[in-house]
Amino acid sequence: MLAVLLAVLLPLVAAAQKTRPGRKEILDHLSHMRATEKGMMNVASKEGEYLSELVKKLKAHRALEIGTSNGYSGVWLAMGLRETGGKLLTLDIDEGRRSLALKNFKATGLDDVIESRLGDALKIIPTLEGPFDLVFIDAWKPDYKKYLDMTLPLVRSGGVIAAHNVESHPQDMQDFLLAIRTNPQLRTEIVKLGPGGLSISYKK
Ligand SMILES: C[S@@+](CC[C@H](N)C(=O)[O-])C[C@H]1O[C@@H](n2cnc3c(N)ncnc32)[C@H](O)[C@@H]1O
Known part of the structure; x- marks a missing residue:
């Protein structure tokens, strides 16, 4: 019975694996998104790659992204999560950008990793349960401090709250920047791989 089941299932699994885009195809799709989908306020490609590696370093199983846009950073996060066996929950308030993201998640074959x-x-996060290994904040800049306060209790010890544009928009998030530097629960470093800049705050 088991042998019969395996004989039926194994070719199906092999076929599914063959048709899923590989790393090179995903990277090509990311370049295509950058070239053709303008005004999406995406992280730089090196920042995306850094986030993907961070997911792996943290062995993240649950990641939360605040600000999906067309899914560019989400695809990078999900590439890391594909390797750790984790999942991404990504939130956006804009229907048009979110539908582009859904299309991009499908095209990269990462739609099963991403919700x-x-x-x-600001309304969805209070309904979420932790723990998250990684939170990535990349939405309306003056709201960053609110996102920090809302998500810090949801992040596991050793997990990270990352935020984009800390170098390009410091005047719009002064309260957030002060908090990540002075909150005794956090150890923060700034990563400069693109014009936006990332803050990486480890929860002690
Ligand atoms: C800078 S873009 C995100 C870029 C994306 N992380 C990337 O690198 O590909 C910011 C996004 O945050 C979304 N946003 C702003 N305020 C929001 C809110 N209160 N709730 C959900 N999404 C929000 C905007 O609609 C926009 O698509």
Whole structure:
């Protein structure tokens, strides 16, 4: 019975693995997104790659992204999560950008790693349960401190709250920057791989 089941299932699994885009195809799709989908406020490619590696370093199983846009950073996060066996929950309030993201998640074959929710992150986050290994904040800059306060209790010890644009928009997030530097629960470093800049705050 087991042999019969395996004989049926193994070719199906092999076929599914063959048709899923590989790393090179995903990287090509990311370049295509950058070239053709303008005004999406995406992280730089080196920042995306860094986030993907961070997911692996943390052995992240649950990641939360606040600000999906067309899914560019989400694809990078999900590439890391594919390797750790984890999942990404990504939130955006804009229907148009979110539908582009859904298309991009499907095209990269990462849609099974990503749950995308349409809505106001400030309303959705209070309904979420932790723990998360990684939170990536990349939405409306003056709200960053609110996101920090909301998500810090949801992040496991040793996990990370990362945020984009800390170099390009410091004046719009002064309260957030002060908090990540002075909160005794956090150890923060700034990573400069693109014009936006990433803050990486480890929860002690
Ligand atoms: C800078 S873009 C995100 C870019 C994306 N992380 C990337 O690198 O590909 C910011 C996104 O945050 C979304 N956003 C802003 N405020 C929001 C809110 N309160 N709830 C959900 N999404 C929000 C915007 O609609 C926009 O698509």
